[in-house]
Amino acid sequence: MTIVTQEAGAPFGAAPPSGDAALVTEGLTKRFRGGQVAVDALDLAVPRGSVFGFLGPNGSGKTTTIRMLLGLVAPTSGTYSVLGLPQARALPKVGALVEGPAFYPYLSGTANLARFDAADPTAPGGTAKRRIADALERVGLSAAAGKRYRNYSLGMRQRLAIAAALLGPRELLILDEPTNGLDPQGTREVRALVKEIAADGTTVFVSSHLLAEVEQMCTHAAIMRAGKLVAQGTIASLNGGLVARVRVETPDTADAARVLGTLGLADVRPSGGEVTAELGGHAPEAINASLVGEGVAVRGLAVVRPSLEDVFVGLTGEGFDVDG
Incomplete structure (x- = not known):
């Protein structure tokens, strides 16, 4: 999915080489009515196979960027590319969790995923039962598949949301604040799950305002502040900017x-x-x-x-x- 607007945004710094990148933005900008700039000339390159932490305080432009990458919000200027594919081919390969999960409280985990799957026009109906079972097993919820969602812990709810994003084969998983509001146990569960998904070859893009969490989970990171990109690179290279x-x-x-x-x-x-x-x-x-x-x-x-x-x-x- 590549979007090009008429006005070219000024790039900020130098992004890593984008030849083998899952996500690329160049001068990506979002300006709302009244002149508020939520994202300002963002140059980003997310390597394939990485666990990429998208860091910044609340209000720094992380969710707006994700919404643009998923085609939910149109950019004011600049370009972006997802998996280097046209939009219709890219989106079925992308799983996403944006601003928290939303499920029917009185339905089981299996029933909720069945409704998610039925709403996806690209999902093959004949394999729904198997794919739902596989997704629940992948996130460690097979034993709770028949349990009502309202009885799930916060960590289980986040895992179910990730399962919904994994109902089909995904090359890219985008998670917006996946540990937000979780207790330490739930946070550890989601962190371990992200690492397992990445180990299977899926690129994982995780936005967060928790630096310590990203440092434990991610291989690469970018830091946002007030809509601008401050730094990006591997965790080791970012930390290497300061001496021990x-x-x-x-x-x-x-x-x-x-x-x-x-x-x-x-x-x-x-x-x-x-x-x-x-x-x-x-x-x-x-x-x-x-x-x-x-x-x-x-x-x-x-x-x-x-x-x-x-x-x-x-x-x-x-x-x-x-x-x-």
Whole structure:
């Protein structure tokens, strides 16, 4: 599915190579009445086979972007492509969960999926029973297939929604805030399910405002702020933009700082009862041995590695929900 509008949006930065991408946008922009810009010149490339985290605070343009990618909202300008196919051929290969599941509370999981399947004009009716059973098994709901939806836990409801998106073979799965409102157990269930789906070869595009969750689940990520793309790349490359630091807890901060400086560590910072410095290529155990050997009382030593939150704050000067 490729949409081209008359006005070309100005691209933001350089997107990764898009030759083997499941999703590509170029200058994608959505402006609502009154001049509000929800998405501003978005250049995005989602590699096939990735679990791609689409990050940003609530109101940063994530859901609007997803709606444009699914053809639910027309862009003001720019272009986008889904699976490199014409719209009629792309959409049957895409499963989506946007803004939470909606099911009949008094119907079972199986009955609800049967109604979803019947509403899909591209679904082969003769295989509906088998495909529904396969989808329920894939999300771990076979034992609860006959249970009424109103008796499902939040995690089970999200899994049923994902099952609805997997009733046919999908090359791309788009999930908008799939762990929103879930307790820790439900969050773990959905996280494990996303990883299993990706392991089978499906590209998974997950929007979220929870950085820690995306960091555990995704291979790649893009960060949005106020409708603009701030950064994108692999999780490792995004985290690699900041350096790891060693933190030493000690009552002997002056001596510890001296030893760390002698060892060649950069940016040594004593503060209160601890000293921090850039780790560089130094082994933590060697640092600890040197401190102890110089008579420094070490109460604790830890390596602090940058997180997606650190990356976001470093890029924008702001933070948003990390744990929900």
